[in-house]
Amino acid sequence: MIKRRGMLIVLEGCDGCGKSTQARKLVDALNTTPREGEGSLGGHVTHAELWKFPNRDTAIGRLIDEYLQNKCEMEDHAIHLLFAANRWEMVPCLLETLEKGISVIMDRYAFSGLAFSAAKKKKLGFQWCKIADQGLPRPDLVLYLSLSSLEMEARWNKKERDGTMVYIRERYEKVAFQNQVQAEYGKLMMGEDNWHVIEVNNKSIEVIHRNLLNIIKDNVKISTEKVIGKLWL
Ligand code: Z5A
Ligand code: MG
Numbered sequence: 001m002i003k004r005r006g007m008l009i010v011l012e013g014c015d016g017c018g019k020s021t022q023a024r025k026l027v028d029a030l031n032t033t034p035r036e037g038e039g040s041l042g043g044h045v046t047h048a049e050l051w052k053f054p055n056r057d058t059a060i061g062r063l064i065d066e067y068l069q070n071k072c073e074m075e076d077h078a079i080h081l082l083f084a085a086n087r088w089e090m091v092p093c094l095l096e097t098l099e100k101g102i103s104v105i106m107d108r109y110a111f112s113g114l115a116f117s118a119a120k121k122k123k124l125g126f127q128w129c130k131i132a133d134q135g136l137p138r139p140d141l142v143l144y145l146s147l148s149s150l151e152m153e154a155r156w157n158k159k160e161r162d163g164t165m166v167y168i169r170e171r172y173e174k175v176a177f178q179n180q181v182q183a184e185y186g187k188l189m190m191g192e193d194n195w196h197v198i199e200v201n202n203k204s205i206e207v208i209h210r211n212l213l214n215i216i217k218d219n220v221k222i223s224t225e226k227v228i229g230k231l232w233l
Contacts, residue, residue, distance in 0.1 A: 004224035006048070006103035008094075008137055009216060012111045012185065013145035014178045016155035018200055018208065022145070023050055023107040025209045026216070030103060041220050049097060052107040053087055060086045068170045076124055080117040084110070084132035094137055098228060110136055110231060115184035116172060126187065130232055138229035141219055142195045143212055144185065149175050151201055 009026070011019040030048035034040045056065040060082055066072045067079055074082070087110060097104055110133035117129045147155075156173050172178070189195040196215050200208050 004101055005228065006098040006101050007141070007216070007220060007223045008098060008104050008106065008139045008228065009141045009143065010106040010109040010111070010139040011143050011145065012108060012115075013200075014147060014152055014182055014185075015173055016152050017145040017147040018155075018205065019107050019145060020052070021205055022143075022209060022212055023052070023105045025205070026105045026212060029209070029213055030105075030216075041217060047101070048103040048105055050107065051090075051094070051104050053109055053112065054083060055086055055090060058086065058089060060089060068172075070171055076117065076120055076122060080113065080124060080129060081132055083113045083117075087113070087133065087136055091136065095228070098137070101224075106139070109139065109142075111142065111185065111188050114188060115181045118184045119177060119180035126184070134230075134232045136231040138231040139194060140223035140226075141215065142189070142192070143215065144189060144195055144197045145200045145208070146182075146197055147200050149179055152178060 011023050013019055027048045027050045030041070054064045054068075055061045063072075063074075064079070064082055064086060067074050067082075094104065113133055114126070114129045117124050118126045153175055156169060172181070189197070198208060198211055198215075
C-alpha cells in the first residue's frame, strides 16, 4: 500500500478576502469528511491542521506583530527577512506533520511575503524578495481568493483572529497599496500549475467553501502520492 503524506494547501489573497474564514471551514470539513463512501476523499486525507503566517506566537512573530500594529518601525529589507524567518523556523515541524499524513491548511505563506514586500514604494525588487523563501516546502495547491477593492475595504472593520473579532486597522490596510499587492500576486501566479483563482465578490461563505473543497477533492489523490517539492527551485 502507498504511504500517503498530507497535502499542503495555501490560502492567499488581499486583506479581508475571507482566508481565515475559509481556512477554518476547510479544516473542519476535512476532519469530519467520511473516510470512505459517497462524498469521501477516498481515504486520502487522514486529518487536517490549521496553520497561519505570520505566526505571531514565536519570538520572531511577536516582533512582526508589533510592526504590523505600527508599534515599531523596521527597515523594509529587515522586516521582509523576519517574515521569511518566521516561516523557516516552522519548516521542521511542517515537514513532520505532512509526513505523518496530516494535511495543513495554511492561512498565508511565502506569496504574501513576496507580494507585500514587492508592492512597497521603495521597491525591494521582485527577485530579491523571492530569495529568502526559496526552498520552502512547495504547496500542492494555492487557493487565491480574488475580491474587489470596494468589498475589501468594507470588510476591514470586522475581522476574525483566533476565533474572536478584532477591530484594528493594521499597517497595510490602504486601498492603493492593496491594489499594488494584487498586481504582485498576478505576477506570482503566472505559469504556475498549482494556483486556483476563486472570484469571491458577492458569493456566500458557503458557496466559496464548496468551491474550495471541490478543488481539494480533485487534487488530493495525486498530491498525496508525490514527494513534497521545494518552492521556487
Ligand atoms: N504579511 C506580509 O507583509 N508578509 C508576509 O510574509 C505575511 C504577511 C505572511 C497580517 O496578515 C499582514 O501581514 C497582512 C499581510 C502581511 N497585511 N495586510 N493587509 P494577517 O493574515 O494576520 O491579516 P489579517 O489582519 O488577519 O486579515 P486577513 O487575514 O487578510 O483577512 P482574511 O482572513 O482574508 O478575512 P476574514 O478575517 O476571514 O474575513 C474578514 C471579514 O469578512 C469577516 O468579518 C468575515 O466574516 C467576512 N467575510 C468572509 N467571507 C465573506 C463572504 N463570502 N461574504 C461576506 N463577508 C465575508
Ligand atoms: Mg485572516
